[in-house]
Amino acid sequence: MMFSKSCEYALRAVIYLCIEENGVKMNIKEISSKIGSPEPFTAKILQTLARHGVISSQKGPGGGFYIDADSEPIKVIDVIGAIDGRDSFDKCGMGLNTCNDSHPCPIHDEYKLCTGKLKELVTNKTVSELAQGVKSGKYHLNSIQAMQIAMAS
Numbered sequence: 001m002m003f004s005k006s007c008e009y010a011l012r013a014v015i016y017l018c019i020e021e022n023g024v025k026m027n028i029k030e031i032s033s034k035i036g037s038p039e040p041f042t043a044k045i046l047q048t049l050a051r052h053g054v055i056s057s058q059k060g061p062g063g064g065f066y067i068d069a070d071s072e073p074i075k076v077i078d079v080i081g082a083i084d085g086r087d088s089f090d091k092c093g094m095g096l097n098t099c100n101d102s103h104p105c106p107i108h109d110e111y112k113l114c115t116g117k118l119k120e121l122v123t124n125k126t127v128s129e130l131a132q133g134v135k136s137g138k139y140h141l142n143s144i145q146a147m148q149i150a151m152a153s
Contacts, residue, residue: 025064036142052082
């Protein structure tokens with residue numbers, strides 16, 4: 001299963017917000033720059049995440065998007081659910097509408113195992129756990145950052 005481009009950017013954005021101190025409001029320009037996403041696309045994604053209660057937003061001067069310090073830890077599945085839907089793990093790997101255990105597509109059994117493992121991972125993993133890896137320098141959020149790290153090595 002591949003995540004949509006919107007979902008990929010959403011995951012990056014929420015991880016970035018998590019890296020920053022809780023409650024610090026970030027504007028779209030800064031977030032899109034840090035995650036390597038176009039600003040208008042990032043704006044739509046962040047608004048969707050805020051509507052679903054994954055992140056918070058505040059309009060006006062000093063406003064922006066943020067993770068509320070009092071919120072529960074955000075599970076990766078919550079971000080995926082807000083953008084691609086929680087049922088995205090149950091879809092056919094070949095895009096067939098009638099694929100199921102009784103009438104499987106040619107890759108059904110293996111695909112079901114893979115998506116099952118992925119669903120388990122994102123259900124148990126929090127965004128803050130992912131953010132820790134980025135903070136430590138082990139992982140990166142955009143291609144430019146990766147190239148800079150590689151060139152410095």
